Amino acid sequence: MEFDTIVIGAGAAGLSTTALLEQKYKGTGKSIALLEAHSLSGGCASYFERQGYLFDAGATTLSGLKPGRPISKLIQTLSLELDLIKIAPGIVSLFPDKKIRHYADERKWIDELNVRFPDIDNEKVWSRIFSISHAGWKLSTDFPELPLTNWSEVRTLLKSQSIGALKILPSLLTSVEEALQLNKIHNEDYKALINELLFITAQNEAKKTPMLMGAMGLTYTDDTYYVKGGMKAFATALEKKCSNLFFKHKVTSIKRTKEGFTVVTNKDTFTCRQLISTLPEWNHNDLFNEKIFNEKSSEDCWSAFMLYMTIPLKPDREGLYFQVHCDSIPFCGSKSFFVSLSHPDDEMRSHTRQTVTISCHTKPENWEFLSQEEYIRRKKNTEDFILDIFCRRFQLDRHELANIFTGSPKTFVKYTNRFRGLVGGIPHSLKRSPLNYLKAKSPYKNFYLIGDTQFPGQGIAAVVLGAQNLAAKLD
Ligand SMILES: Cc1cc2nc3c(=O)[nH]c(=O)nc-3n(C[C@H](O)[C@H](O)[C@H](O)COP(=O)(O)OP(=O)(O)OC[C@H]3O[C@@H](n4cnc5c(N)ncnc54)[C@H](O)[C@@H]3O)c2cc1C
Numbered sequence: 001m002e003f004d005t006i007v008i009g010a011g012a013a014g015l016s017t018t019a020l021l022e023q024k025y026k027g028t029g030k031s032i033a034l035l036e037a038h039s040l041s042g043g044c045a046s047y048f049e050r051q052g053y054l055f056d057a058g059a060t061t062l063s064g065l066k067p068g069r070p071i072s073k074l075i076q077t078l079s080l081e082l083d084l085i086k087i088a089p090g091i092v093s094l095f096p097d098k099k100i101r102h103y104a105d106e107r108k109w110i111d112e113l114n115v116r117f118p119d120i121d122n123e124k125v126w127s128r129i130f131s132i133s134h135a136g137w138k139l140s141t142d143f144p145e146l147p148l149t150n151w152s153e154v155r156t157l158l159k160s161q162s163i164g165a166l167k168i169l170p171s172l173l174t175s176v177e178e179a180l181q182l183n184k185i186h187n188e189d190y191k192a193l194i195n196e197l198l199f200i201t202a203q204n205e206a207k208k209t210p211m212l213m214g215a216m217g218l219t220y221t222d223d224t225y226y227v228k229g230g231m232k233a234f235a236t237a238l239e240k241k242c243s244n245l246f247f248k249h250k251v252t253s254i255k256r257t258k259e260g261f262t263v264v265t266n267k268d269t270f271t272c273r274q275l276i277s278t279l280p281e282w283n284h285n286d287l288f289n290e291k292i293f294n295e296k297s298s299e300d301c302w303s304a305f306m307l308y309m310t311i312p313l314k315p316d317r318e319g320l321y322f323q324v325h326c327d328s329i330p331f332c333g334s335k336s337f338f339v340s341l342s343h344p345d346d347e348m349r350s351h352t353r354q355t356v357t358i359s360c361h362t363k364p365e366n367w368e369f370l371s372q373e374e375y376i377r378r379k380k381n382t383e384d385f386i387l388d389i390f391c392r393r394f395q396l397d398r399h400e401l402a403n404i405f406t407g408s409p410k411t412f413v414k415y416t417n418r419f420r421g422l423v424g425g426i427p428h429s430l431k432r433s434p435l436n437y438l439k440a441k442s443p444y445k446n447f448y449l450i451g452d453t454q455f456p457g458q459g460i461a462a463v464v465l466g467a468q469n470l471a472a473k474l475d
Contacts, residue, residue, distance in 0.1 A: 005474070009037075012044075012464060018034040033272075044416060054342075061090075065223055094322055106126070128215075132216075135167075136215060189325075203425065208431070213428035224321065234460075276470065279417070281454070283418070295419075300427050303409035304423055304424070306408075330385050338358065450466040
């Protein structure tokens with residue numbers, strides 16, 4: 001089968017790119033196809049049905065919906081039919097002795113922090129965070145040429161209206177800890193609040209995360225939305241805009257030819273002029289049968305331990321998204337787990353109960369090369385630890401929990417084919433050269449890489465921004 005453009009992977013990045021390019025190609029005679037290994041779309045933001053309930057498999061929240069931001073633009077450009085509910089407070093952080101509500105309104109959020117942490121100059125800390133975050137968003141959304149690939153794009157950036165935003169670039173070189181002088185703050189809960197929020201957004205801690213990405217991550221809770229119907233509704237709305245979507249087509253090898261590429265799947269052979277892949281970069285070494293990406297850069301990355309269940313429906317819980325702070329979780333790397341509930345009015349997902357998706361950071365090596373017995377023991381151990389704390393913080397008895405099951409990095413390998421089950425992209429880190437963010441890393445002409453291991457990485461809004469910028473550049 002022959003297409004002008006082929007996109008590999010129907011996660012958020014692949015669905016968005018395909019839909020945007022298909023729209024651009026209308027009336028030009030050009031064609032585009034999307035190849036997906038699994039029988040469902042969504043990837044890390046996918047879904048599954050079990051025992052009559054519809055679960056979000058990984059991602060649960062949508063952000064980037066403020067005017068001009070990636071998801072808001074995507075919905076507008078493609079006229080997506082989505083029923084979105086703004087969740088405020090965006091997240092509730094649950095400590096053993098206090099609750100901190102992340103209000104969307106900046107003033108209200110700072111007031112909440114002043115009540116919980118009166119000894120800290122929250123005004124100063126957070127006005128800096130908000131100002132860098134706003135400028136970061138302005139730069140990334142006003143300037144579709146990012147990542148820069150040649151000098152003419154650098155010149156356009158220097159002349160652009162966003163020039164004011166360039167003054168934030170030094171914050172690429174300072175850590176969140178240094179910029180906010182967190183090392184001079186002695187309240188351990190405050191540090192944990194910042195660190196664990198950074199963990200789920202920038203995938204790194206305050207002393208290693210550049211302030212620019214850190215600030216954008218720390219403010220993501222002011223723009224948190226629930227999609228009615230869950231991630232299934234998001235993925236299927238995009239699917240409708242992709243006419244040539246081939247499910248159960250796992251790409252097994254790619255060859256470069258004079259005209260472009262030959263892409264072989266477990267079912268067919270495709271050819272194309274230009275190829276876009278949304279897979280983690282390390283997956284391509286096998287596909288091209290060439291070592292084009294150094295697997296060493298995957299060492300800092302994380303995978304996730306997942307726990308799914310249902311709980312009794314209670315319409316008056318204070319929010320849908322919770323970061324539960326705790327001690328170290330067995331076989332995991334974070335000191336918190338993230339709890340997402342289905343909306344109590346969302347009848348597409350459940351009627352009498354609420355579905356729960358819990359995730360926390362773990363490393364693949366904790367789950368690889370184990371005997372079946374040891375693998376099951378570790379999963380049970382982690383599950384028991386999380387459920388014990390969950391019951392205490394949500395005031396539930398263990399017998400009120402039902403439909404419980406868990407997933408590990410091996411589950412991500414099985415359902416998303418991601419290298420070692422690594423998810424969430426490459427952690428934002430001072431160790432990573434800022435130039436990495438400013439140039440496309442594709443090794444071959446007419447081969448483009450997007451998705452969460454590429455610029456700007458992490459989260460649905462980020463991979464959609466990558467898709468939008470690429471679709472704007474390509475013909
Ligand atoms: C537990 C968890 C919670 C998260 N929570 C949030 C959240 O609340 N909000 C948020 O914005 N982000 C969240 N994220 C991050 C977000 O889900 C991801 O960054 C984003 O969905 C990545 O999209 P992608 O298209 O780059 O990659 P993927 O979602 O991995 O998509 C890649 C696709 O390629 C397919 N594929 C792989 N190999 C092949 C092959 N050989 N041939 C064909 N197809 C192939 C896969 O099946 C998959 O569908 C979360 C991530 C995780 C893991």
